[in-house]
Amino acid sequence: xxxxxxxxxxLQVREQDAICVNESRLQHKWYHNIKYLIVGILFGIVFVKxxxxxxxxxxxxxxxxxFHMYGVIGSAVVVGMISVWLIRKYNIKTIYGESxxxxxxxxxxGQVYGGLIFGFGWAITGACPGxxxxxxxxxxxxxxxxxxxxxxxxxxxxxxxxxxxx
Amino acid sequence: MIEILKQPWPWYVAGPLxxxxxxxxxxxxxxxxxxxxxxxxxxxxxxxxxxxFFKYDWKKEVWNLLFVAGxxxxxxxxxxxxxxxxxxxxxxxxxxxxxxxxxxxxxNLVPVDIMNWxxxxxxxxxxxxxxxxxxxxxxxxxAGGCTSGHAIMxxxxxQWPSLVATICFMIGGFTMANFILPFILSL
Numbered sequence: 001x002x003x004x005x006x007x008x009x010x011l012q013v014r015e016q017d018a019i020c021v022n023e024s025r026l027q028h029k030w031y032h033n034i035k036y037l038i039v040g041i042l043f044g045i046v047f048v049k050x051x052x053x054x055x056x057x058x059x060x061x062x063x064x065x066x067f068h069m070y071g072v073i074g075s076a077v078v079v080g081m082i083s084v085w086l087i088r089k090y091n092i093k094t095i096y097g098e099s100x101x102x103x104x105x106x107x108x109x110g111q112v113y114g115g116l117i118f119g120f121g122w123a124i125t126g127a128c129p130g131x132x133x134x135x136x137x138x139x140x141x142x143x144x145x146x147x148x149x150x151x152x153x154x155x156x157x158x159x160x161x162x163x164x165x166x
Numbered sequence: 167m168i169e170i171l172k173q174p175w176p177w178y179v180a181g182p183l184x185x186x187x188x189x190x191x192x193x194x195x196x197x198x199x200x201x202x203x204x205x206x207x208x209x210x211x212x213x214x215x216x217x218x219f220f221k222y223d224w225k226k227e228v229w230n231l232l233f234v235a236g237x238x239x240x241x242x243x244x245x246x247x248x249x250x251x252x253x254x255x256x257x258x259x260x261x262x263x264x265x266x267x268x269x270x271x272x273x274n275l276v277p278v279d280i281m282n283w284x285x286x287x288x289x290x291x292x293x294x295x296x297x298x299x300x301x302x303x304x305x306x307x308x309a310g311g312c313t314s315g316h317a318i319m320x321x322x323x324x325q326w327p328s329l330v331a332t333i334c335f336m337i338g339g340f341t342m343a344n345f346i347l348p349f350i351l352s353l
Contacts, residue, residue: 013221033232036232039187039190039191040236042183044239045244048245048248049244050174051275054275054276055280056256057275060257062339062343075182077321080322080323083192084188084324087192094192094196099196101196111328112330114307115305115335117301118302119337119339119340119342123347124297124298124347124350128202130313132299137241138244138245151209153205154205154307155213155215155217157219158219161217161219
């Protein structure tokens, strides 16, 4: 019982300001996580080959000089929407037979303030967090500094979180 | 086939593939697509410093760290096996604008003229890499997600707070790129 309460409290902390949290009651050996590495690899290849990690593409997007990024994000959202709709409609389960749940997102002012701040950073670095990793992979080693700085930014947010408007 | 793969992929191929990541992660293990959380897990793993926001069992989110490690490896594979030596094609208007700031190298997706180890010690490089990176890390966590978590996962599951966040990403980006970045590039 005590363990359940601890796990619940732990989930509550992990859920703060996060979208990708889902508690699973199933326990797996570590190598089950390798499948996420493989999905990541495929995803990274798409990132590079479709030039989503290109600083220039991001500049074009914010100057309305190219449809490319709008096409990528727009078609990704459409495919994602249809997929989520199908998963919900047919109550599709995970490969382990667990039911799929998507935790609802609550609105807070952080989505506005944080959103604007991230927008500033996105236009400067030409990269959101995913592309930072892929850029380093393509050999732009200096981007590790940008990534470390992003980790520092996350840490500073965590430090001041209670004092910031939400 | 491999020659076609080496060309830049069009949006109507890349977008749907990225969209498919959403159901793939859900079906593989009930995971919601998101990337910026990995930065938080690194904080929780390496320097939680007794901050409540980082006091959680990060090992439960190891999948997310492996996912981003995969993205990095994907970058290595793409550049080694599917390398396209052609100059990157960019809108002529942008080429003209960037030339003013001495940005003329289009050999790499990451602009070599701005982002290199030497320029890290110039005002422009420092603001763009260290400052920009900081804003990305601080802003995504404050917003509760980045382009993947909010714009793709959030919109796919019809969550209106994610639409608010996505609109703010775009407003911030437009403002920075058009009104503030010119000053930073002139540094």
